[in-house]
Amino acid sequence: MTAPTPPTAPIPPIRVLLVDDQPLVRAGLRVLMADSPDLAVVGEAGTGTxxxxxxxxxxxxxxxxxxxxxxxxxxxxxxxxxxxxGAPRVLVLTTFDDDEYVYGALRSGASGFLVKDMALDDILAAIxxxxxxxxxxAPAVTRRLIEEFAARPEPAARPEPGPAPAAARCRPLTGVTPREREVLVLVGRGLSNGEIAVRLHISAATAKAHVARLLAKLDARDRVQLVVLAYEAGLVP
Known part of the structure; x- marks a missing residue:
């Protein structure tokens, strides 16, 4: 007789902090997350402080x-x-048409952004x-924003928000091999690992390994910061 399989421990839900000065936005997300057992709102805030x-x-x-x-x-x-x-990941909320602060938010350590008119289910998937x-x-949204804001100079009237994270400052791509440089260009254009593999005629595992080495060599927190670095290094027109 085989021994019974021990029960699998339940996976704890993703703990989410909602920050928005509009209570209706927070309420909409909170209500939707109540129906998602893998997500839990642990707090809400209406100000950055x-x-x-x-x-x-x-x-x-x-x-x-x-x-x-x-x-x-x-x-x-x-x-x-x-x-x-051990800092939490940050998704920035923005209004696509008129928000000129997205690029600065990515440089400040955000792992991406959400557009306020996205479907709520898509926002939960993004979390x-x-x-x-x-x-x-997302090639259709994120890359378009990064291209737009990377091409713009910092507004003279806006004070600097403080030193950008080390991974986001413009710097030489020290130690990056020619192949890794090719991969960085494609990451900057918004391609996934699978798309990079097809473009460079390599396996998806090899593409993933190249991206991992780029993250380590450039001290980048995640893929978003690699995109920012690619633009700041002039690798992506």
């Missing part, structure tokens, strides 16, 4: 961060939330992707 405090107190896995809030904005809050070891350690590089 409260977001930083609650992120430290609650230690969420993911912070869904608005950009435009009274007082401290989402860019500065993102920089502070992601500064320490899961980021919680799993990946980043949002």
């Amino acid at each position: 409260d977001a930083v405090r609650l992120a430290g107190d609650l230690r969420p896995d993911v912070v869904v961060m608005d950009v435009r809030m009274p007082g401290m904005d989402g860019i500065e809050a993102t920089r502070l939330v992601t500064a320490g070891p 899961r992707v980021v919680a799993a350690g990946d980043a949002l590089i």
Whole structure:
């Protein structure tokens, strides 16, 4: 007789902190997450200052961060939330048509962004992707934003939000091999590992290994910061 298989321990839900100065936005996400057993809202904040405090107190896995809030904005809050070891991942909320702070938010350590008019189910899927350690590089949305904001100079009237993370500062691509440089160009264009593999005639596992080495060599937190680095190094027109 075979021994009975021990029961599998339940997987804890992804702990989410919602940050938005519009209560209706927070309420909509909170209600939707109530029907998703793998997601749990552990706190809410209406300002960047409260977001930083609650992120430290609650230690969420993911912070869904608005950009435009009274007082401290989402860019500065993102920089502070992601500064320490074991920091939560940050998804930035933005309005695509008029929000000029997305690129700055990515430089401040965000792992991607959400557009406020996205379907709520897509927003939940994005939270899961980021919680799993990946980043949002959607060719139809993320790349378009990064291209737009990377090409723009910093507005003279806007004060610097503080030093950017080391992974996001412009620097020579020291130690990067010619093949890794090719991979970085394709990452910068928003291609997935599978698409990179097809383009370079290599296996998906090899493409993944190249991306992992780039993350380590360039001290990049995730794929979003590789995209930013590719643009800042002039590898992507």
